[in-house]
Amino acid sequence: MADDEMWDVTDVQGTPTGTLHRRGDGPVPAGSFHIVASVCVAASTGRVLVSRRAEGKEYPLAWEFPAGSALRGESSRRGAIRELDEEVGISVLPDDLVLVGRVVEERALFDLWCAHVEGEPEVTVDPDEVLEAEWVDLAEVRRRWQAGLFATPWNARFAQLWETLDDTVRGGR
Numbered sequence: 001m002a003d004d005e006m007w008d009v010t011d012v013q014g015t016p017t018g019t020l021h022r023r024g025d026g027p028v029p030a031g032s033f034h035i036v037a038s039v040c041v042a043a044s045t046g047r048v049l050v051s052r053r054a055e056g057k058e059y060p061l062a063w064e065f066p067a068g069s070a071l072r073g074e075s076s077r078r079g080a081i082r083e084l085d086e087e088v089g090i091s092v093l094p095d096d097l098v099l100v101g102r103v104v105e106e107r108a109l110f111d112l113w114c115a116h117v118e119g120e121p122e123v124t125v126d127p128d129e130v131l132e133a134e135w136v137d138l139a140e141v142r143r144r145w146q147a148g149l150f151a152t153p154w155n156a157r158f159a160q161l162w163e164t165l166d167d168t169v170r171g172g173r
Contacts, residue, residue: 006072014102014109020072027107037080038067040100040167041090043120047135051088052075052129055109059151061131063144065112066090067135076111084115088133089124092117100168101161105153112161114168138169 005023008016009032021028028034043051050063066087070079077094085091092115100112123133136144144150145158158165 002123007069008072008074009034010109012104012109014076014081023069030107033104033107033109035070035076035079036067036105036110037070037076037083037110038065038110039080039084039097040065040090040112040114040165040169041084041088041092041121042114042116043135044116044118045120045135047120047137048141048169049090049120049123049133049135050141051086051125051133052131053151054127054129055131059153062151063149064154065134066130066149069108077113078110080111082115087126089126090105090121098168100165103157103160105156110153110157112157112165114165138166 007021009019009021009028010016051063052065068083068085092144096115097113100114103110
């Protein structure tokens, strides 16, 4: 992503304050937030898609679900769709996304979405963002998380959202 990427600064409810923040200018001001959206793609086979962060990124080589910051004027849902397409080449429609939940982090509002898809769509990774991606079952996601193989921010995210994620992934099959 370019360093001129602009984010809406929001309050704790996710309402834009009218202020913009440029990626790379450090964290958003204390007491304010920006929206980060992620998608757990759940295949009809029962497996989910995980991606491994590229070497040059923060938390290099760690696993995650495709994720990124919503851009200026973009909703969490639209940001999630764009990031999924950019990082792993999978396109979903807005109505395909179900909100698993929101985690209020220090300076970000993290939204985890789930999209159920038919089969296991072909993945095309953006090498600047993603080293590799693979379809695994949720037990393997849990194993990697508990083994410390997911990017550090995922520890608190999974701690808060795991049960709902599990129910959401299984509920779509």
